[in-house]
Amino acid sequence: MTPTRRATEVDDALVRVAGGDREAFAIVYDALSARVFGLVLRVLVDRSQAEEVTQEVFVDMWRKAQTFDPARGSSVGWALALAHSKAVDRVRSSQAQRDRDERIGIRDSVAPFDVVSEAADVKVEGARVREALATLTEAHREAIVLAYYGGLTQTEIAERLDTPLGTVKTRLRDGMIRLRAALGVS
Amino acid sequence: MKHREDIAARALDALAADERRRFDAEADEATLAELSDMRETAAALADAVAIAPPAELRARIFEQVAATEQLTAEEIAAEARPAVAAVESSDAVDAEVDDDREPALVGGGSTVVGPRELAARRRWFQRPGSLLGAAAAAVVLLVGGIGIGQAIRTPDPVSALVHAADVRTQTASLADGSRATLMWSDEQGEAAFVFEGLSQLEADEVYQAWFMPADGDPIPAGTFAGGDGSVVHALDGTLDEGDGVAITVEPEGGSEQPTTQPLLVMGT
Numbered sequence: 001m002t003p004t005r006r007a008t009e010v011d012d013a014l015v016r017v018a019g020g021d022r023e024a025f026a027i028v029y030d031a032l033s034a035r036v037f038g039l040v041l042r043v044l045v046d047r048s049q050a051e052e053v054t055q056e057v058f059v060d061m062w063r064k065a066q067t068f069d070p071a072r073g074s075s076v077g078w079a080l081a082l083a084h085s086k087a088v089d090r091v092r093s094s095q096a097q098r099d100r101d102e103r104i105g106i107r108d109s110v111a112p113f114d115v116v117s118e119a120a121d122v123k124v125e126g127a128r129v130r131e132a133l134a135t136l137t138e139a140h141r142e143a144i145v146l147a148y149y150g151g152l153t154q155t156e157i158a159e160r161l162d163t164p165l166g167t168v169k170t171r172l173r174d175g176m177i178r179l180r181a182a183l184g185v186s
Numbered sequence: 187m188k189h190r191e192d193i194a195a196r197a198l199d200a201l202a203a204d205e206r207r208r209f210d211a212e213a214d215e216a217t218l219a220e221l222s223d224m225r226e227t228a229a230a231l232a233d234a235v236a237i238a239p240p241a242e243l244r245a246r247i248f249e250q251v252a253a254t255e256q257l258t259a260e261e262i263a264a265e266a267r268p269a270v271a272a273v274e275s276s277d278a279v280d281a282e283v284d285d286d287r288e289p290a291l292v293g294g295g296s297t298v299v300g301p302r303e304l305a306a307r308r309r310w311f312q313r314p315g316s317l318l319g320a321a322a323a324a325v326v327l328l329v330g331g332i333g334i335g336q337a338i339r340t341p342d343p344v345s346a347l348v349h350a351a352d353v354r355t356q357t358a359s360l361a362d363g364s365r366a367t368l369m370w371s372d373e374q375g376e377a378a379f380v381f382e383g384l385s386q387l388e389a390d391e392v393y394q395a396w397f398m399p400a401d402g403d404p405i406p407a408g409t410f411a412g413g414d415g416s417v418v419h420a421l422d423g424t425l426d427e428g429d430g431v432a433i434t435v436e437p438e439g440g441s442e443q444p445t446t447q448p449l450l451v452m453g454t
Binding site for chain 1 (some may be wrong): 193194200202222228230250251256276319
């Protein structure tokens with residue numbers, strides 16, 4: 001089963017979820033839960049908070065499935081944008097951030113990525129993403145990693161790297177364009 | 187294309203609240219199309235960190251989904267409206283963070299807050315979220331897995347709250363590691379806490395709940411004890427829309443005004 005075909009099946013399932021189909025919800029959950037949970041955990045670090053936010057994400061997906069429009073993007077993109085924004089909202093609340101900073105010292109536990117997913121196709125995709133990230137310059141990769149896995153704002157990244165904000169914006173933008181090319185995401 | 191330079195940052199959630207609000211308000215079709223594209227690329231980054239969640243989480247989520255109504259398009263649009271206020275409010279919190287880096291929302295180190303600060307916190311808490319879902323989770327929390335039908339046998343104000351059309355919930359961790367869920371209904375003027383694993387106090391101490399009006403002194407809302415499992419405390423008195431609530435430790439019998447730093451402050 002190619003990732004593309006699988007992704008389309010999940011898109012179809014999510015459209016059915018909007019009509020109240022609980023079996024379709026199970027398909028969506030099983031296809032996306034490792035990525036949602038892994039991403040939220042990476043951003044929040046704390047496991048119990050990550051479980052809580054993952055639960056919020058999936059319940060919200062159920063409640064707001066109507067807002068998914070397959071013409072505007074994939075179910076994976078939709079779900080992970082929701083998951084990432086909820087994780088980032090949580091980490092930017094001060095208590096969560098303090099807890100997290102205490103746990104990991106600070107947020108640059110960036111590599112190596114440990115992939116403990118059951119799903120083989122996700123493992124394969126993970127390897128592909130790591131390879132794509134490895135093709136970027138260090139400056140591009142660092143900016144993207146601090147933003148996406150670290151949950152930092154561009155202003156915080158600029159402060160942290162002691163780099164002008166305009167430079168950070170350019171790195172994020174150019175880095176994402178290069179990453180897109182390396183991944184072959186159309 | 188407007189805000190071209192910020193599209194990648196928007197896709198990575200790397201905009202601060204004020205930047206995000208401006209971006210969202212001013213983005214044109216071309217910007218949104220590229221944003222959608224960048225989001226697909228960002229989503230691929232999750233592949234590299236995928237971890238299977240615990241099986242119990244799946245069970246919990248499915249249980250909650252079974253008890254959760256889906257929103258209609260109109261309801262989703264209605265829920266998006268408070269989101270505007272929420273984005274504005276997080277500016278207030280950001281400003282506070284920049285000022286002193288210590289806006290302790292919860293936890294042992296939190297300080298007694300002034301009305302203005304409380305107002306900012308209240309708005310911060312007033313964020314869109316899985317409100318109905320969270321309420322359903324609170325029901326599950328309340329009945330501790332004995333079945334939703336039995337929730338009706340919990341104390342009356344709490345039962346009424348759980349079934350209120352406008353019930354909302356917030357959850358926070360306390361310094362002792364316990365979890366506090368606040369449920370409230372502005373329509374009913376009722377609020378209740380559900381604690382999990384709240385520490386036992388000394389024999390001559392009690393927990394006391396407070397309403398925190400934006401423009402007045404804290405109002406006592408009843409005392410209660412810690413305990414294993416779930417502790418439910420329905421707040422005495424009437425919640426006025428927008429009141430904050432707080433928990434302190436007080437001498438046995440409770441106090442007229444808080445005498446210790448709050449363990450927890452939450453907005454409604």
